[in-house]
Amino acid sequence: MMRIFRQFFFVTFVSLYWACTDSTEKLSQPNIPNVPEDYDYTENDLQHLGMVKVHAAGHSVLLGTNDSLSTSREHPQMKVEFSYDYSISAHEVTHAEYAEVMGGAADEINRFLPIRNVTYYDAILMANRKSIKDGFDTVYTYSKKNHNAIGNCINMADLVFHPEVEGYRLPTEAEWVYAASLDFVPENSWNGGNSGYDLHDYCSKGVRSSGLCDMEGNVKEWVNDWLGFFRDTTVENYVGAPDGGSLGERVLKGGSYRDDIANINLYSRGDIYTVTSSTLAPYVGFRLAFGPIPDPVWLSENGIATSSRVFPSATSMNVRTKTGTFHSKLAFRNETSGNISFIDYMNGTLSVLEIPDTIDSYHPDISPDGSKVAFCTKAEGIPGNSALYVRDLKAVDSKVVRLDVESAAIPRWNVTAAGDTVIVYVTDGGTNDDMSVWKSQSTWLVKFAGGKFGKPEKLFDGTYNGGVSDDRKLAVSGARLLRAWMTDKDSLWFGGKQACNASLSKDGSKRTAFLDFGEKTDDNFVGETYRAHERLLIVDSTGQLIQSVKAPEGYTFDHVEWVSKTNLVVGTLVTPSGNHSKISLTDLNDSSTIILAEGDELWHPCLWVNPDLSVNGNSSVNIDSAGMYYSDRLPYYSVELRVKMENFWTRMDSVTAVAMGSSRTLFGLYEKQFKSVNMLNMAYSSGDLYGAEYLLKNYMFNHLPRFKYLVLEISPDMFWRSADESWNPILEHAVGYAYDANHNFWMDSIPDGFMEAVKDAPKPISVLMHPYDFENFLLPSTSWYTPDVVADTMAMKLDDEIVGVNMKVFASIVDMCKKHGVTVVALVIPRHAGYKDTGAFGMYGPSRSVTQDLFDSLQKYDVVWMDENKWGKHDYQDESMGYNMDHLSYIGAYKLSERVDAKLKKL
Structure with a gap:
């Protein structure tokens, strides 16, 4: 009889959720050729409790898809063959398991929930720690590591993965997909349609015939691979790309409690945002694998397979x-x-x-x-x-x-x-x-x-x-x-x-x-x-x-x-x-x-x-700090802002208007489309009011002598965000801002060599993830897709404390602009018109009624209100205008930019 055991002390918890499968019950057979009818794909791994032994040797799996609508990181479909077996956790690592290995105590409320808000580095640190605890060698080596203020590991120097070592590790993408494909049932998962937008106890949707659970939902899962290109070929013992490319991107697999069931599949490899080793998200966790990988093969960007x-x-x-x-x-x-x-x-x-x-x-x-x-x-x-x-x-x-x-x-x-x-x-x-x-x-x-x-x-x-x-x-x-x-x-x-x-x-x-x-x-x-x-x-x-x-x-x-x-x-x-x-x-x-x-x-x-x-000979500029507005410890949005900071310094004498906001403004307002003003678009993905206030106070007002207009994005979800979500990490890890602050933001004079250092600082771009370039920041024309909602809109109240904090920041921005003679245009950017039928204002909420109250409050300030969304009744509804449900394509951006330009001209 096949039985699945929880790791550590969870055996008694099993019967609360699911029963053992009978040994005569065969697993549902995936699309794998030349497999005997009575072949057992998995068995209980008695050596490593809580793990399933996957019999993959001699078999293969298909990664990616040939669907023309998939992203470049997901196609073409590639065949991966295995010459080895491996073990994989029956379920996602829980709070209690994580605490047992890493130290500390898991609170009783969360003990059976999957661990989340962990970086890739956190996951492999647990794998290493568990290997040592169980008497095995560590699979990952590094020279030093860095942690953020709340204890997450956000960077590792000289990190090397040793696939030949027998120990605990993250599963490779191929291993994860092979195991998941044995019995993948998205309809029976915790997803955006039934989860209430929150986690649920592990395996509470039951166990698949493979002995695994929650591959389809609850939390997305880290796998071991760097994100790289697929090729229309066959690769044996594939372990991903040899490195993470210019942004150090990693692969995520599976669905989560916030995903639409239609978007949960075996070929997706990431998230709506760029995923790096330091990414933290409340819907991302992991499960472990065990076992060496013989003769591993990496596939480089130019398609070279190497061992x-x-x-x-x-x-x-x-x-x-x-x-x-x-x-x-x-x-x-x-x-x-x-x-x-x-x-x-x-x-x-x-x-x-x-x-x-x-x-x-x-x-x-x-x-x-x-x-x-x-x-x-x-x-x-x-x-x-x-x-x-x-x-x-x-x-x-x-x-x-x-x-x-x-x-x-x-x-x-x-x-x-x-x-x-x-x-x-x-x-x-x-x-x-x-x-x-x-x-x-x-x-x-x-x-x-x-x-x-x-x-x-x-x-x-x-x-x-x-x-x-x-x-x-x-x-x-x-x-x-x-x-x-x-x-x-x-x-x-x-x-x-x-x-x-x-x-x-x-x-x-x-x-x-x-x-x-x-x-x-x-x-x-x-x-x-x-x-x-x-x-x-x-x-x-x-x-x-x-x-x-x-x-x-x-x-x-x-x-x-x-x-x-x-x-x-x-x-x-x-x-x-x-x-x-x-x-x-x-x-x-x-x-x-x-x-x-x-x-x-x-x-x-x-x-x-x-x-x-080279600025090595200039003693007045510290080359380790000057212009360093990007750090590899930060998510991808800091790269966009690093590009914007260079634009600011190089164009500061001629700029007359500035746009600030999130990715909606980044891609929605095209600088070159403006005729009546010299527009500087300082928006970046995950941009918030805190960053806008800081940049205005310390850079724009100090160095833009012709600054007359501020176009400020008004997206209601921004008022439910804390400074720790995006802006504070930028200040903490991108040392260029601290360097500027220590020199009074160069109000007296800009030293020789500083501008060269700014231009010289790195600005990597991902060809896998980003469908735009740093010159134009325009998205291709795809379609508006469907109006997906990923937030619990009913939990977002206008009297929430965080809204009050953001209202004060908004008031501060308006007040600063008034003192400097700058007119504020509050811009509501179009999104999918179908949100008018969902009850939510947009992808990240809040409800439409709460949004109306928020807008009423904001319009009392001394701003010029410009609502291009019109509660979904806008004229940007042609499919060519959209890139996705939340962003305009370049066609939509041209239209919006012309309208904002006309508004500024009248002012």
């Missing part, structure tokens, strides 16, 4: 602190695939992208403008013909062109005094210890412009693969020996001892970085014995040793290269077994080394820095 990953170790801020700019890119050879991979540090949350190709790629070097990468087909020290290519530095549609010569190796970009972009290369990348052989090869220069090579020009006899100075008076070579060409004279540096990986600096100092083989250095310069490549050595323009830096403990250096126009050297770190497992960045100012990336075999790194955007 190994490269992890970015340093954050964009770490790199900015060293280089002075976020405008940095790291390119390197992935030795496992033979392809070039790269990281763009302009993205706040980093993604490692790989350029797929059949060309074996060595020694990548990024062009001076950061848009292209040159590479060759043979490594340093390997003689023979090599081909030289230049390609676009992007993962998709990377166009490539080859230099038409017999052999070219180890390319290095440069810009001549005349402004020409050129590549210096050698005809052979072999060793230089045999003088006659080495001299028979040569060093060349070729211009590159307009995507084409020019005519090659010979520079020297001998292959100076370590670089040539701008004035061509110094060239270095370092494969076996450290050779130099110094103003028409050949020199042998470093006492003729063995050396390699020579790299000439690019800052005009003519220093050379190189590695040796642990021999006694000239005049005992280092002062201690060391292993081969354990020291990074630096010589001056004459070959005299001036500095050495020891590799981090347990590693040696390899593949060292100077970072353009800096005092930094990038390289790889090698384990005692010879694995190039890390890419390092060494700061010669203090001899410190940080780790940029980790993986299996990472070769030939090149770190490009845009020197024109």
Whole structure:
């Protein structure tokens, strides 16, 4: 007989809700081919109480959908095969279970409710804690974590998922869907139609024949995967994307107590809002899985399936602190695939992208403008013909062109005094210890412009693969020996001892970085014995040793290269077994080394820095704070506001009107459509009155000399929101606002370098989630869909304390505007006309009667009232006007913008 047990002390609670299934009762069979009729898909996991053993080995499941109306993150449909079995919790983790593992006491009222308002980080911390408690290794590792004021984990540094480890973890999306598909019945779930918009005790809707419950409702569930693209292909043991893309997005599965039953399905992967690891929501919880995943496969953004990953170790801020700019890119050879991979540090949350190709790629070097990468087909020290290519530095549609010569190796970009972009290369990348052989090869220069090579020009006899100075008076070579060409004279540096990986600096100092083989250095310069490549050595323009830096403990250096126009050297770190497992960045100012990336075999790194955007030398601006209006600890809406803050600073002298509000205003008012005013739309998703008051008081009134009109969104649900929901987290984690406050919001003067820092700060965008761009903030024309209500409108009363707080903030905004001679236009934005038949004003309520009382109260203030919604009787009802039930499409935005513009013109 199959029995399902509650984790820990809940066995006695089982009979209150559901009975055991008989062993003769077969599970409802999902759409899985070639399965015997009597196959048992699941069984009780007696080793891990409260879990169901899922027999997935040899079977498959379909992820996503081919429905043309689905989002880009949900299609095309992809087949996933399993070579293993796994266990999964019979139900969502409850308050009592969470408290039992994490410490603390679950109150008696909530003990049987699913835990909610937990981040992805909270969920994996519990998984780790439970693994330790039950005597297993932890599946997740990290170096440090951060918590918010109420105890949620909101950030983890160096987080790595180890699928090969046997322990507790979150289920993968494929595991979750396979288990759910065994018996998925949305009609028998706690959903928006029967839940009263609140949680219910676990399994109180019964248990499926699979032994699982609440897969369809109660709370949405975290799964383990980063959100990534699907492909029309078959993948075995799929574990998601290798990273979270530019926004660090995660996957949510299942329905919740607030979802319309029509929207509960197996293929949905998220929420109405962007989901990141730090997302908190009252309708999101999780269940656990157990068991190692053999031979896991990640699917990258460009569709490459890989069984190994490269992890970015340093954050964009770490790199900015060293280089002075976020405008940095790291390119390197992935030795496992033979392809070039790269990281763009302009993205706040980093993604490692790989350029797929059949060309074996060595020694990548990024062009001076950061848009292209040159590479060759043979490594340093390997003689023979090599081909030289230049390609676009992007993962998709990377166009490539080859230099038409017999052999070219180890390319290095440069810009001549005349402004020409050129590549210096050698005809052979072999060793230089045999003088006659080495001299028979040569060093060349070729211009590159307009995507084409020019005519090659010979520079020297001998292959100076370590670089040539701008004035061509110094060239270095370092494969076996450290050779130099110094103003028409050949020199042998470093006492003729063995050396390699020579790299000439690019800052005009003519220093050379190189590695040796642990021999006694000239005049005992280092002062201690060391292993081969354990020291990074630096010589001056004459070959005299001036500095050495020891590799981090347990590693040696390899593949060292100077970072353009800096005092930094990038390289790889090698384990005692010879694995190039890390890419390092060494700061010669203090001899410190940080780790940029980790993986299996990472070769030939090149770190490009845009020197024109570096603010490292400006002592009046703290580059770790200035312009930092976004943080990867925040939800996606802070990215939108970060873009708006840059617009504010760059346009402040010309702005005459400002719009503020939530995503309805963000997408509903198009700045370029305004003719009578110079409109600055400062609205952002989840925007509220608190943020509007703060921005007006500290930025708009201080720096907009021509400010005349404020268009303020009036959405009734905003009056039931607390500052802790969106605005306070922004102030807490986006340090740019605190930096401005500490400098009196720059009322006296804006320092040199500040505007550059603002423009330089990261502003990642998700191609998976966002159907708009940061230039226009316009949504596509889809339809108004159906008027969904996700709030308990009857619980929203006008005399609620939070409404009184927001009324005071509204009054403060109106009062400030009056004192500064700014006219307030209170704008009610159109939403689905069908809400007039629901009893609710909109998606988030409140009731229409309460809304009327609220509007009556607001119109008593000194504002110009502009109601474009008209209680649903508006003229925006054409389907082309809507993006969804709550937002206008670009067509609707054009219309609304023209009307607001006409209103302002009359004023």
